[in-house]
Amino acid sequence: MKSLGSIRRSFAPWTDPSAKPYISFRNVTKKFGTFVAVDDLSLDIYHREFFALLGASGCGKSTLLRMLAGFEQPTSGEIILDGVNMAGTPPYRRPVNMMFQSYALFPHMTVEKNIAFGLKQDGLPKNEIAERVAQMLKLVKLEKFAARKPHQLSGGQRQRVALARSIAKRPKVLLLDEPLGALDKKLREETQFELMDLQQDLGLTFVVVTHDQEEAMTMADRIAVMAAGKVSQVATPAEIYEAPNSRFVADFIGDVNIFDGLASPADGGTLDIAVTEGFTIRTPIGTSDVRGASRGFAIRPEKIRVSREAPMNAGVNSAKGEMWDIAYLGDMTVYIVKLKNGQTVKASMLNAQRSVENPLGYDEDVWISFDGDAGVLLKD
Numbered sequence: 001m002k003s004l005g006s007i008r009r010s011f012a013p014w015t016d017p018s019a020k021p022y023i024s025f026r027n028v029t030k031k032f033g034t035f036v037a038v039d040d041l042s043l044d045i046y047h048r049e050f051f052a053l054l055g056a057s058g059c060g061k062s063t064l065l066r067m068l069a070g071f072e073q074p075t076s077g078e079i080i081l082d083g084v085n086m087a088g089t090p091p092y093r094r095p096v097n098m099m100f101q102s103y104a105l106f107p108h109m110t111v112e113k114n115i116a117f118g119l120k121q122d123g124l125p126k127n128e129i130a131e132r133v134a135q136m137l138k139l140v141k142l143e144k145f146a147a148r149k150p151h152q153l154s155g156g157q158r159q160r161v162a163l164a165r166s167i168a169k170r171p172k173v174l175l176l177d178e179p180l181g182a183l184d185k186k187l188r189e190e191t192q193f194e195l196m197d198l199q200q201d202l203g204l205t206f207v208v209v210t211h212d213q214e215e216a217m218t219m220a221d222r223i224a225v226m227a228a229g230k231v232s233q234v235a236t237p238a239e240i241y242e243a244p245n246s247r248f249v250a251d252f253i254g255d256v257n258i259f260d261g262l263a264s265p266a267d268g269g270t271l272d273i274a275v276t277e278g279f280t281i282r283t284p285i286g287t288s289d290v291r292g293a294s295r296g297f298a299i300r301p302e303k304i305r306v307s308r309e310a311p312m313n314a315g316v317n318s319a320k321g322e323m324w325d326i327a328y329l330g331d332m333t334v335y336i337v338k339l340k341n342g343q344t345v346k347a348s349m350l351n352a353q354r355s356v357e358n359p360l361g362y363d364e365d366v367w368i369s370f371d372g373d374a375g376v377l378l379k380d
Helices: 061-069 111-121 126-139 155-168 185-202 213-219 237-242 247-252
Strands: 023-032 035-045 050-054 076-081 096-099 173-177 205-210 222-227 230-235 257-265 270-276 279-284 293-299 305-307 318-328 332-339 344-350 365-369 376-378
Touching (some): 023 061, 035 061, 050 061, 061 076, 061 096, 061 173, 061 205, 096 155, 111 155, 126 155, 155 185, 185 213, 205 213, 222 237, 247 293, 305 344
Parallel strands (some): 173 205
Antiparallel strands (some): 023 076, 222 230, 257 270, 305 365, 318 332
């Protein structure tokens, strides 16, 4: 069975036509004065899904999350949660809880009391509160820190306290607004996997807002890439990366090389894109009505080979250039090659061995090459 990238779990209700969404945004618009933060947006999220809203600052992702939480009301459209229209429902009556980037812990309360706060507000019996708090402390591995106050904890520990407090009330949906932004890189990477495991253990629906592409790619079952209040693409991380539906998504997610040229049908159900003199891209195509059209071809750096020798059939899915720059990153080496037309191409190669014989160097004449199906044709 072929797949675009590795599959973390078989969970994929969005592929089942009979599956009902757990959360639905139906033609939702949110305006602040004349500014349109969310623009006629429709989106479905499924029960037990780890869903990421990804985009640059100002794209509308946090506004969308706040509307789901009830902190903002849509200007128009509907938000449906578990079959119920949330219109007019205040935040405290919604079956959701929100974890903020700042964590918002009470500094004068212990870890235990921070977790218990919301349960006390709901009027739960003391024995039930104690039992629930004990469960949460065990879940986030903070049993030994129950009597400490927030200032006595590390950033990662405070993050876990905030998470425990958010899920102690057993919401149907947990909303996370840039939850790992305050952590250092190494701790952030470790916590991403902890969150994934926790979400599956709890069986909750997680909706996370982030501007960090790697964070979204690591944690989410599906990602909605947003721009200017709209959703550009909704897909699994592998589909977003390997099969972006537009130039914007291809350029936004990870590193990418984009070649533009005039397209014409070739033999065997392929398409030729004339990038420049002596450089043609030949790739599979689903339609033949593209003669003379300008098309873009996006390919990731790791799909490109760099060598001193010209490949067979030189000039087709290959081009000659000059080694412009080299960056050794430990696990991989990044090469920047400047083509004759002035375009720079980024290629990355895994450093599978400790030493390399006769390594490529600056200012050398080199060839880039790739397989015709290693990239994707762009629609715009």
